Amino acid sequence: MKTDDLIAALSRDATLTEAPASRRIALALVVSAVIAFALLMLVVKPRSDLAEAATTMLFDLKMVYVATLVVGAVALLRAAARPEGVLSPVLLLVPAALMLFGLGHELATQAPAAYGTRLVGRNWALCLVAIPFMAAAPLAAILAAMRAGAPADPTRAGAIAGFAAGAIAAVFYGLHCVDDSPLFVATWYTVAIGVMAAAGAAIGRRVLAW
Template sequence: MTNGPMKTDDLVAILARDAAATGPDIHRRLASAFAVAAVAALALMVPTLGIRNDIAAASTGMLFPLKILAVATLAVGAMALVRAASRPEAELPRGVLVVPVLVLLVALGHEVATQAPANLSTRMIGRFSGVCLIAIPLLGLIPLAAILAAMREAAPRHAVRAGALAGLAAGAIAATAYGLHCTDDSPLFVVVWYGIAITILTGLGALLGRRLLAW
């Protein structure tokens, strides 16, 4: 070994070897963090907001199931990205967010085909956009903390990106929980207001990741 400053690639290689040795433990920590995140979001949502009263009837329609499927598959895809980003040598998997995008496109197509153009702006605004923008970020705080705590035990190469992905996962998990309460099922509403709320947590995750995950 030559004397001199260690190059970034050398450090990444060392961390990669360490991560490979402790990989299963890191994966278990992340799996536990995801479970805690989901339980925490639901445990906070149910007593504070409650599950919508018409959930049985809504489940027989098209838009409510598509809404839940979109945010739930986004959560799964984001968790896969978090898992990859936690390892210094890993490349982010491609295509893991294709399913939620396709679900939303199907839902948007159904919305446009079945609603009069004059109704679309009203359905996009919805009735509870303000609640959505407050509830999802608040429901996502504990999930974000749990995921970031697990990621600190790993060695993400890009701290800001890793934190942002943790925020994306936390936001999608929180949105899935909130979706069980929310009666605004329009995909236009979901894209705009759920999207903004999830973006808030993604930004928060990036800021925290820069401070907590850097090495």
């Protein structure tokens, strides 16, 4: 076989592999959202003042922030699933900018004596438990889908899978959480999602290796 023919054959194989992997990841993301929503409705429960909270800036900022985290995580996930995928941190600039805006607003409008109270909130411990709880099954679904691809770095791909699962869970947990302070969200949501990223890295190192 000539070199050009070999390259063409490998290119066709890569294309055929990429399409099923992309479909499986898309399906896994849908399943993840359904699972997280079901856990919200059946176990965690939406906050009682959700309709009223939705009219406040801090709640809206929190929800937009975690939603943009999901968008960035999904884009990174799709790139990480392919051996030639290029990861770009630019994808996370929007949520970073939103959080910086929120933190600036918080520090400018709240008395320094209130910073500690708003940082700790009312349910920091629940946040650290609920987000990983709601993200566990989504992480399993995403990792299973990524096995159809060929991640160049299984540990990194697993970490991104955990990040995506944690971000998806955070969106739905945010509908329960009564702590809307950017200080709270930047701290405890980040820690909870980071726990899932670490778990994903540890598991991905084993299950995504090829």
